[in-house]
Amino acid sequence: xxxxxxxxxxxxxxxxxxxxxxxxxxxxxxxxxxxxxxxxxxxxxxxxxxxxxxxxxxxxxxxxxxxxxxxxxxxxxxxxxxxxxxxxxxxxxxxxxxxxxxxxxxxxxxxxxxxxxxxxxxxxxxxxxxxxxxxxxxxxxxxxxxxxxxxxxxxxxxxxxxxxxxxxxxxxxxxxxxxxxxxxxxxxxxxxxxxxxxxxxxxxxxxxxxxxxxxxxxxxxxxxxxxxxxxxxxxxxxxxxxxxxxxxxxxxxxxxxxxxxxxxxxxxxxxxxxxxxxxxxxxxxxxxxxxxxxxxxxxxxxxxxxxxxxxxxxxxxxxxxxxxxxxxxxxxxxxxxxxxxxxxxxxxxxxxxxxxxxxxxxxxxxxxxxxxxxxxxxxxxxxxxxxxxxxxxxxxxxxxxxxxxxxxxxxxxxxxxxxxxxxxxxxxxxxxxxxxxxxxxxxxxxxxxxxxxxxxxxxxxxxxxxxxxxxxxxxxxxxxxxxxxxxxxxxxxxxxxxxxxxxxxxxxxxxxxxxxxxxxxxxxxxxxxxxxxxxxxxxxxxxxxxxxx
Numbered sequence: 001x002x003x004x005x006x007x008x009x010x011x012x013x014x015x016x017x018x019x020x021x022x023x024x025x026x027x028x029x030x031x032x033x034x035x036x037x038x039x040x041x042x043x044x045x046x047x048x049x050x051x052x053x054x055x056x057x058x059x060x061x062x063x064x065x066x067x068x069x070x071x072x073x074x075x076x077x078x079x080x081x082x083x084x085x086x087x088x089x090x091x092x093x094x095x096x097x098x099x100x101x102x103x104x105x106x107x108x109x110x111x112x113x114x115x116x117x118x119x120x121x122x123x124x125x126x127x128x129x130x131x132x133x134x135x136x137x138x139x140x141x142x143x144x145x146x147x148x149x150x151x152x153x154x155x156x157x158x159x160x161x162x163x164x165x166x167x168x169x170x171x172x173x174x175x176x177x178x179x180x181x182x183x184x185x186x187x188x189x190x191x192x193x194x195x196x197x198x199x200x201x202x203x204x205x206x207x208x209x210x211x212x213x214x215x216x217x218x219x220x221x222x223x224x225x226x227x228x229x230x231x232x233x234x235x236x237x238x239x240x241x242x243x244x245x246x247x248x249x250x251x252x253x254x255x256x257x258x259x260x261x262x263x264x265x266x267x268x269x270x271x272x273x274x275x276x277x278x279x280x281x282x283x284x285x286x287x288x289x290x291x292x293x294x295x296x297x298x299x300x301x302x303x304x305x306x307x308x309x310x311x312x313x314x315x316x317x318x319x320x321x322x323x324x325x326x327x328x329x330x331x332x333x334x335x336x337x338x339x340x341x342x343x344x345x346x347x348x349x350x351x352x353x354x355x356x357x358x359x360x361x362x363x364x365x366x367x368x369x370x371x372x373x374x375x376x377x378x379x380x381x382x383x384x385x386x387x388x389x390x391x392x393x394x395x396x397x398x399x400x401x402x403x404x405x406x407x408x409x410x411x412x413x414x415x416x417x418x419x420x421x422x423x424x425x426x427x428x429x430x431x432x433x434x435x436x437x438x439x440x441x442x443x444x445x446x447x448x449x450x451x452x453x454x455x456x457x458x459x460x461x462x463x464x465x466x467x468x469x470x471x472x473x474x475x476x477x478x479x480x481x482x483x484x485x486x487x488x489x490x491x492x493x494x495x496x497x498x499x500x501x502x503x504x505x506x507x508x509x510x511x512x513x514x515x516x517x518x519x520x521x522x523x524x525x526x527x528x529x530x531x532x533x534x535x536x537x538x539x540x541x542x543x544x545x546x547x548x549x
Contacts, residue, residue, distance in 0.1 A: 030057045032123040032131035034064055036115045036138035041107050043145045046076070049105070049115065049138060051089065053123075054098040055131060062123035063090040068105075069113035072142055077422060078103035081439050088120070088438075095126055110144040148230035151203035153179040157224070157236065158198040162321055164191050171195070173238070186240040188215055194321050195222055195240065196314070205229040211312050213323060214299040215242045221302075286318050288337070290357055295337040298345065299323045307347070307362055308369060309421065310334060317350075324350070330423035332371065334360055346401075349373070361401045363418075363437065370428070370437055371419045372403045379417060379427070381406070382440070391415070396432065405430060415440065 033054045041047035053062060068075075070085040078101050079087035089101060116137040123131045159171040173184040179202065186195075195213045206229060212222045222238040286297045300312065300323045310325035310332075317324070317335065325334035325347065337357065338345040347360040349371075361372040375393075385391050391406040396414060405414040412433040419425050420439075427440040 030055050030125060030129070030131050032059070032062065032133045034117045034133060034135040036066065036117060036136070038115070038138040038140065040141045040143065042143050043107050043110050044148075045107050045145075047073075047105050047107055047140055047142075048078075049103050049140060051079075051101040051103060051117070052098060053089070053094075053100075055125070056097065058097055058126045059091075059094040059099065059131075060124045060126040060128065061090075061092045061094070063088070063120035064117055064123075065089075065120050066103075066115060066117050068115050068140070069111070072107065072109050072111045072113040073105040073140060074108050076104040076106055081437075090120070093126075105140065107140075107142040110142050112139055112141045114139050148228075149203050149205055150228050150230050150232045151201075152206055152226045152228035152232045152234035153202040154199055154208075154224065154226060154236060155179065155202040156198070156200040159186065159238065160196040161188055161192045162194045162196050164193050166319070168196060182234070182236050184236070184238045186238055188220075188240050188242040190217065190243040190245050192242060194314075195238070196321075197222070197224065199224050199226075199236075201226055203228065209312055211300070211323070212302060213314065215240060217242050217244045286320065287340070288357060290337075294340040295348075295357075296340060297322060297335050298338050300325070300336045301345065304336065304345070304347075307334075307360070308364075327423070330371075330419060332419070359401060359403075361398055361403050363398065363435075369421050372398060373417050373419060373425075375404055375406065375417045382415075382427075396430075398430075 033052075035052050035054075037050040037052075039047050039049050051066060053059065053064070066079070066082075066087040066089070067085060068087070075083045075087060080090050081088040087103065091099065114137060117135040119133050123133060125131060154177075157173070157177045159173060160168045161171050162168050171186055171188075173186065175181060175184065177184070188195075192215050194215050197210050197213065199208050199210060201208050207227045209225045209227075210222070211225075212220065214220070218241070220240040220242060222240065224236040224238075226234045226236070228234075288295050288297065297317060297320075300306075306312070306325065309328050309330070311328060313324055313326045314321055315324045315333070322335070324336075327333075333350050333352070334347045335350045335357070336345055337348045348357040349360050350357055358374055363370045363372065381387070381391060383390070385408070387393050387406065391408050394405055394407050394414070395402050396405045396416075403416065405416045407414055412431060414430045414432060416428050416430045417425070418428050418437070429438040429440060430436075431438075
């Protein structure tokens with residue numbers, strides 16, 4: 001009896017599980033394990049942690065978010081996007097049981113930052129079955145470094161005049177340089193174009209920045225800013241007085257003399273001597289044309305707001321020494337161009353090889369800066385699309401500046417070509433409504449388009465591909481229905497067999513019970529009928545047997 005009940009219970013459990021797995025939608029087929037490692041580091045150093053996603057089945061797609069303390073850590077690289085406190089991890093076709101990321105942070109302040117993972121969208125396996133997310137977080141503990149240096153002194157300061165013709169000459173500061181003296185004076189001739197400075201910090205961990213080296217007639221101010229390791233700032237200032245250009249020129253008084261000679265009519269030719277003005281042109285800022293407007297390359301104005309991640313440098317631009325901005329972690333060179341008509345100026349990206357100028361447009365999203373660039377002509381667009389068919393070239397207004405972008409049929413979502421804070425170039429999704437950037441991942445979308453089609457626009461996949469995908473889905477649904485019907489029939493057969501076995505067992509029990517009752521009655525009857533035989537009767541019986549009776 002106990003064995004029979006055990007078997008029935010097992011079959012019931014089996015049927016329930018089987019039906020649930022086949023028929024129920026949204027069932028969680030497997031666990032999706034999301035883990036974050038922990039680490040320790042010193043303030044001002046680099047630290048790495050590992051984010052791992054794993055399962056006992058092949059992972060199909062996931063979208064996860066990691067949060068951290070942006071006051072303690074600054075994201076550097078390794079994730080699929082993010083910064084400023086959150087990182088994103090996404091993949092639309094892993095086809096593996098695990099995927100790991102090595103995340104790099106720069107430590108900013110002492111303390112402990114918790115690292116926790118949560119779900120953006122429910123992960124699924126390669127059969128599109130939802131998975132159960134089981135996450136475990138980590139942490140990064142940042143210890144305070146050895147006390148940072150406060151030394152913001154200069155060890156040396158050498159100054160030279162740069163003339164219009166390109167020659168240089170050492171300049172003597174007044175008073176002579178001393179690390180404790182922060183104010184100096186210079187006198188420059190009218191043909192001095194700029195100052196060349198060689199400023200050396202006393203502490204190798206201190207940063208030095210120079211501005212205001214162009215020399216205009218009259219008073220000029222040059223500033224050397226020294227920032228110590230602990231952030232303390234000290235400024236050295238050079239006040240230079242440049243001579244005004246001479247207004248008295250002898251040729252104007254000498255010219256009347258040749259008028260006494262009739263033939264020196266040729267002498268007006270010296271009036272063609274405006275050519276000497278070409279000499280000063282070595283110091284004349286270059287004029288360029290962008291579109292239908294003329295611009296002048298000028299030194300960076302004092303009031304200009306310098307973008308983050310760039311330092312002031314001096315370069316030779318077409319034979320003229322000017323100030324420019326050089327990216328600290330990128331290869332971009334920025335020049336300041338002044339619009340000849342409006343008189344307004346802005347930074348432009350200068351490509352020396354192509355001799356091209358592109359308006360500098362930057363976005364700061366979650367404390368990270370992106371530089372939006374023109375879309376290269378040879379750029380491979382998603383799914384082999386082309387501008388004018390699948391994609392439309394449009395002009396967007398970002399931070400008050402016009403940039404080129406591609407639209408593909410999704411409202412407020414565009415594709416832009418940009419460079420991130422690490423100097424990496426690529427295609428990005430730009431959300432005009434939420435003003436956010438998301439890196440476009442070619443490997444995740446295009447390389448797996450045959451297995452998991454992703455529609456970016458109405459024309460991104462062909463009609464045949466769409467029909468094939470729908471056919472796969474229909475075949476899968478038909479298979480599920482067939483398995484469900486077979487399961488019902490199988491379950492019914494099991495139930496019938498179970499009922500028959502129960503009836504058979506009950507019949508045998510009843511037969512056994514009736515046999516016992518009949519046997520008892522027979523014994524009672526036999527006991528009542530039998531009487532003991534006397535000796536005479538016994539002898540008579542024996543005689544009858546011997547006589548053949």
